[in-house]
Amino acid sequence: MIELRNVSKVYPNATKGLNGINLSFGEGEFIAVVGLSGAGKSTLLRSINRLHDITEGDILIGGKSITTASGKELRLIRRNIGMIFQSFNLVKRSSVLRNVLAGRVGYHSTLRTILGRFPKEDMNLAFEALDRVNIVEKAYARADELSGGQQQRVAIARVLAQEAKIILADEPVASLDPLTTKQVMDDLKKINQELGITTIVNLHFIDLAREYATRIVGLRAGEVVFDGPVSEATDEK
Ligand code: ADP
């Protein structure tokens, strides 16, 4: 489903973000990417969705290269990929519903999305998504009125409304307290299991990775230093 072939990313200031990465992720996997700050976790996720161009190598999504894709082709690939960030990335002054409907933008003409009128089916998808993360009652609240955990669940609902096949979550719980962390991780796990969404989550803490993931990828200085089932991941790694 996702394949990285000899991927390197060198930033304009010559910092190496990733160095010769080879990885392949199967459909429905729940992968935790762990490593110290600066290990390359974020660079890895941003490369998969091509939020930046890689310097070397190739990345295939469902057999198609995202490295060389352009225009319509790139949009079609990206439709399948939902991103979740540490900082939620919601439109703060918009309603929760409108934030979730933003997941539908890739399915419509630019004009329609500028005018902000989404078809009934999209509304249904949005409410279904909010229901799945137990936050329907907040549909008409302003996004910034919600707690951090609720905002992250809105972000999850947005990728559900997007009907993404892949979720890339970059430290989704880094700014949340332990209880909220558990709720958000539970939601990610639930949709992975119920909908079979391939999920890659960057995590700071190995304990969380062990609890939720089925596979752990360890990065250090832009290189893969561990890749295996949770049962084989020890603390030093
Ligand atoms: P992690 O997510 O594991 O903390 P990152 O992927 O953010 O690691 O960073 C990997 C390396 O790339 C680090 O050395 C970091 O300083 C560097 N880096 C990340 N983003 C940039 C950038 N925009 N410009 C230059 N260097 C960067």
Ligand code: ADP
């Ligand atoms: P209002 O439009 O007066 O803010 P509504 O209850 O109609 O209140 O809508 C609440 C939120 O949902 C608003 O952000 C609104 O723009 C959005 N919304 C409602 N219906 C639609 C729709 N069909 N397509 C897109 N957004 C909608």
